[in-house]
Amino acid sequence: MQRFVIRRLGALAVTLLFSSFVIYGAMYLAPGTPESFLVQGRTVSPEVLASIRAQYGLDDPFLLRYWHWLTGVLTGDLGESLTTRQDVASLLASRIPTTVWLTAYAALLIVVFGVVAGVVAGLRGGLLDTAVLLGSSVGFAVPTFFAALLLMSVFSVTLGWFPVFGAGSGFSDRILHLTLPAVALALPAAAVVARITRTAVVEERDTEHVSVALARGVPWRTVARRHIVRNAMLPVTTIVGVNIAALVAGATVVEHAFTLDGVGALLINAVQQKDFAVVQAVALVLVAVFGVVNLVIDVLYAVIDPRVQLGGESA
Template sequence: MLRFVIRRLGALAATLLISSFLIFAAMYAAPGTPESFLVQGRTVSPEVLASIRAQYGLDDPFLLRYWNWLSGVLTGDLGESLTTRQDVASLLLSRIPTTLWLTLYAAVIIVVFGVLAGAIAGLRGGAFDTAVLLGSSVGFAIPTFFAAVLLMSMFSVTLGWFPVFGAGAGFADRMAHLTLPAVALALPAAAVVARITRTAVVEERGAEHVSVALARGVPWRVVARRHIVRNAMLPVTTIVGVNIAALVAGAAVVEHAFTLDGIGAMLINSVQQKDFAVVQAIALVLVAVFGVVNLVIDVLYAVIDPRVQFGGESA
C-alpha cells in the first residue's frame, strides 16, 4: 500500500512536470503577445517595446523562459501579474477561499443528493426510482450557465430567498450567498452520480450473493448495507471523485455568472487579458487538483473493499 502511494506520488510529480511544460508552451503559442496588451493598443517606439520585452524576459529563448518560470514555481514564486503588477501567489491565496467554499458546498450536494438519491432509488424502486431517473435526465441536460440564470431568476429575483452577487462574510452569510452558485455547479454532476449510483445498486441487488444472503435469513437492512451498497460504491467512488475534481474547472462559469471573486473568474479575466503568469498558475493548480483527487480515489478503494490490490500488492 505504501509503495503504491509512493509510486502514484511520483507519477503525479511527472504529470505536473509535463503539464507545466504544455501549459507554458500553449500560452505562448496562443494568438497575441503580452507586450501588445501592456501597451493597450498605443503606438510606442521600438525602444519602449524592447524595454518592455527585456523587463519581462520575453527576448530570452523559450526553454530558458520555461526553466526560469519552473524554478520559481518550485520555490513558491509564481511570477508577477502583467495587469496588476502583484505577486501571483498572493492573488491566488486571496481568491482560493471563495472557490474552495464553493466547490466543497457543491461536493456535499453531489454526495448527499447524488449518491443518496441513487442508492435509495436502486434499493426501493417504484415511484421514487422513476422520479430519480426523470430528475437526473433533466439535471444532466441543463447547462451550468443556464441553471445559474434560472436559479437567480426564480429564487433571488422572484422569490427573494437568496442573494445573487458576492461571496458573503461570515459562515451563515457565506452559505446564503453560495447556495445558488453551488446548486448550479453541482446540478449536472449530481444527476450523473445519481444515475450511475442507481444503476450500480440495481446490478448488485440482482447478484447471486445477495439472493444467497437473503435465503439464509440475513436481514434486508444488513444485506442492503453490507452486500449491495458497499459493493456498488466502487464504481460510484470513481465517478464522484472525477466530478468533484471537475468542479474547480467548472466553477469558472458559475463564478462569472454570480460575480464571485474566485480563481475561476480570475482565470477567465486573465485569459482575456493575456496575463500569462496568472493563467499558467491557475492551470497548474487545476492539474494538481485532478491528480490529488485521483490518488485519493485509488486509496479509498482499499477502504471500501480490502480485497482490492495495487500492482500485485495487497491493500
C-alpha cells in the first residue's frame, strides 16, 4: 500500500511537470501579449515597451523563461500577478478556502443524493426508479449556468431563502451562502452518479452470488447491504471520483455566476487579462487536485475490492 502511494505520487509529479510545460507553452500560443495588456491601449514609446519587456523578462528565450518559472514554483514562488502586483501564492491562498468549501459541499451533495437515489432506485424499482431516472435526465440536461440562474431567481429573489452572492464567513453563514452554488455545481454530476449507481445496483442484484445468498435464507436487508450495495460501489467509486475531480474545474462557472471570490473566478479574470503567472498557478493547482483525487479513488478501490493488488507483485 505504502509503496503504491509513493509510486503514484511520483507519477503525479511527472504528470505535473509535463502539464506545467503544456500550461506554460499554451499561454504563449494564445493571441495577445502581456505587455499590450499592461499598457492598456495607451500609445507608449517603443522604449517604454522595451523596458516593460525587460522587466518581466519577456525577451528571454521560451525555455529559459520556463526554467525560471519552474524553479520558482519548486521553491514556492509562484511569481507576481501582472495586474495586481500581488504575490500569486498569497493571492491563491486567499481564494482557495471558498473553492474548497464550495467543491466539498458539492461533493457531499453528489455522494449523498447521487448515490442514495441510485441505490434506492436500483433496489426498489417501480415508480421510485422511474422518478430517479427522469430526475437524473433533467439534472444532467440543464446547463450549470442556467441552473445557477434558475436557483437564484427562485430561492434567492422570489423566496428570499438564500443570499444572492458572496461566500459568507463562519461555518453556518458559509453553508447558507454556498448552498445554491453547491446545488448548481453538483446537479449534473449527481445525476450521472445516480444513474450509474442505479445500473450497478440492478446488475449486482441479478448476480448468482446474490441469488445464492437469498436461497440460503439470508435476509433481504443483509443481502442488499452486504452483497448488492457493497459490490455496486466499485463502479460508483470510479464515477464519483472523476466527477469530484472535475468539480474544481466546473466551479469556475458557478463562482462566476454567484460572484464568489474563489479560484475559478480568479482563473477567469486572469485569462481575460492575460495574467500569465496567475493562470499558470491555477492550472497547475487544478491538475494537482485531479491527480490527488484520482489517487485517493485508486486507494479506495483497493480497500473495497480485495482482488485489486496495489503495488503489483508483493502487495
